[in-house]
Amino acid sequence: MQAILRTTYGSSDILKFMETDKPVPKDNQILIKVSAASVNPLDWHVLRGDPFLIRLMGFGILKPKHKIIGADMSGTVEAVGKDVTQFKTGDEVFGSGMGGFAEYACIPESRAVIKPASMSFEQAAAVPIAGVTALQALRDHGKLQSRQHLLINGASGGVGTFAVQIAKAMGAEVTGVCSGKNLELVKSIGADHLIDYTKDDFWLSGTEYDLILDNAAFNPISKSLSALRKGGIYIGIGGSSDTLSIFLSMIFNPLIAKMKGRKVASFIADINQTELSFIKELMENGKIEPVIGRSYTLRETPEAIKYVETGHARGKVVITLD
Numbered sequence: 001m002q003a004i005l006r007t008t009y010g011s012s013d014i015l016k017f018m019e020t021d022k023p024v025p026k027d028n029q030i031l032i033k034v035s036a037a038s039v040n041p042l043d044w045h046v047l048r049g050d051p052f053l054i055r056l057m058g059f060g061i062l063k064p065k066h067k068i069i070g071a072d073m074s075g076t077v078e079a080v081g082k083d084v085t086q087f088k089t090g091d092e093v094f095g096s097g098m099g100g101f102a103e104y105a106c107i108p109e110s111r112a113v114i115k116p117a118s119m120s121f122e123q124a125a126a127v128p129i130a131g132v133t134a135l136q137a138l139r140d141h142g143k144l145q146s147r148q149h150l151l152i153n154g155a156s157g158g159v160g161t162f163a164v165q166i167a168k169a170m171g172a173e174v175t176g177v178c179s180g181k182n183l184e185l186v187k188s189i190g191a192d193h194l195i196d197y198t199k200d201d202f203w204l205s206g207t208e209y210d211l212i213l214d215n216a217a218f219n220p221i222s223k224s225l226s227a228l229r230k231g232g233i234y235i236g237i238g239g240s241s242d243t244l245s246i247f248l249s250m251i252f253n254p255l256i257a258k259m260k261g262r263k264v265a266s267f268i269a270d271i272n273q274t275e276l277s278f279i280k281e282l283m284e285n286g287k288i289e290p291v292i293g294r295s296y297t298l299r300e301t302p303e304a305i306k307y308v309e310t311g312h313a314r315g316k317v318v319i320t321l322d
């Protein structure tokens with residue numbers, strides 16, 4: 001099969017488009033003939049092994065464990081492991097695992113669901129990490145309620161475009177923060193208010209939000225907390241990827257928030273069938289639609305990763321296979 005391969009940690013320049021063996025599913029895995037994959041910031045972190053923390057999470061300390069990266073994918077089941085009970089050859093599915101930047105990939109059945117016929121392979125591949133992160137941030141960590149006022153910093157990227165739509169489906173009032181070129185997009189997916197971060201600082205808007213979802217936490221936390229009402233919740237999911245900054249913010253952010261009478265949360269999304277099915281239902285009911293900003297061929301995957309690594313992707317970036 002054709003795939004995007006690497007043997008060491010490094011930038012997208014080390015990736016090679018070449019022939020390799022088709023993977024064989026383990027007992028609990030399904031083998032997918034990949035139709036589409038999507039690119040997440042996680043992919044370039046796994047590619048570089050940076051922050052170092054990621055190497056400790058099972059990706060390999062000195063050498064990468066996975067030669068083929070790519071977490072989110074959709075396609076058709078070609079074979080199943082002996083313990084798989086929910087899928088059969090020919091099923092159209094989407095889910096998350098590792099190895100999606102290739103013609104074939106194996107993922108555990110527990111991280112895949114059936115793709116509805118109404119959903120394209122590209123739309124389905126766009127969902128897993130970004131969609132589930134947005135859902136768990138708002139519903140579980142933010143405890144978002146109808147009519148609450150939520151601010152989403154970084155509203156035009158992968159997580160942001162899902163979060164705006166999920167929040168609107170939950171009945172919230174949404175302020176979306178993005179750069180000027182993306183204001184129209186964020187408005188078109190339902191944001192009630194917009195702030196262009198290249199012109200205005202959201203913490204100076206004079207509004208006190210119930211919840212802030214920060215996908216681009218590059219500002220001192222004290223500024224973001226000052227835009228929250230007392231008791232409000234700040235959820236930081238993205239920002240600096242420097243190990244020391246992550247470590248310091250894990251220690252000091254909750255202390256600073258406590259002193260100011262606010263709460264902070266951060267988490268790693270848990271991708272599973274229940275959450276994928278929840279988002280699938282929202283899509284089938286027309287409540288949300290993935291925003292696909294760019295699409296690339298498999299051979300062009302290194303460019304797609306480079307683009308996501310800029311931190312300014314518009315919606316989701318998708319890899320389409322023949």
Ligand SMILES: NC(=O)c1ccc[n+]([C@@H]2O[C@H](COP(=O)([O-])OP(=O)(O)OC[C@H]3O[C@@H](n4cnc5c(N)ncnc54)[C@H](OP(=O)(O)O)[C@@H]3O)[C@@H](O)[C@H]2O)c1
Binds near residue numbers: 154156215216238267
């Ligand atoms: N904890 C988890 O489980 C988890 C899961 C998924 C993602 N993440 C993290 O969450 C972050 C967002 O992920 P993503 O997939 O949405 O990334 P993405 O698609 O690359 O989107 C990033 C967004 O941030 C915006 N942005 C960049 N600089 C900004 C600034 N200074 N102020 C406000 N917005 C700014 C960009 O908008 P403009 O183009 O308009 O600048 C872009 O829309 C990443 O850091 C990722 O690693 C964490």
